[in-house]
Amino acid sequence: MEGNTWKRFVLPALVFLIAVISLLILGGLASENPDGFEWAFFDFAGIQESEGGFGGILGFLGEGPLVDAVTGAIGIILVLIIALLLFRMTSRGTKA
Numbered sequence: 890m891e892g893n894t895w896k897r898f899v900l901p902a903l904v905f906l907i908a909v910i911s912l913l914i915l916g917g918l919a920s921e922n923p924d925g926f927e928w929a930f931f932d933f934a935g936i937q938e939s940e941g942g943f944g945g946i947l948g949f950l951g952e953g954p955l956v957d958a959v960t961g962a963i964g965i966i967l968v969l970i971i972a973l974l975l976f977r978m979t980s981r982g983t984k985a
Contacts (some may be wrong), residue, residue, distance in 0.1 A: 908965045912958060 919971045930936045947963070 904969065906964070908969070909962060912961050912965060 945960075947956075947960050950960070
């Protein structure tokens with residue numbers, strides 16, 4: 890019974906905690922300043938940055954660090970769920 894508890898509750902909670910901590914650490918690495926490629930486009934070549942017409946699926950939330958953290962966490966969780974579903978679909982018929 891204890892092995893089942895680990896698989897059902899502790900492991901997903903641990904994965905979620907690692908994802909949140911990673912998001913908080915890596916979130917500080919994002920920058921508003923353009924990188925070298927963007928700088929070459931915008932400043933050197935004189936190309937204007939497009940405004941864009943699509944604000945994203947969660948664009949109604951606005952902008953800010955909290956919104957970035959929430960949408961990043963949602964993205965990480967969705968990718969983990971999709972990866973888990975793909976793993977289960979592809980490994981059903983195999984036996985170790």
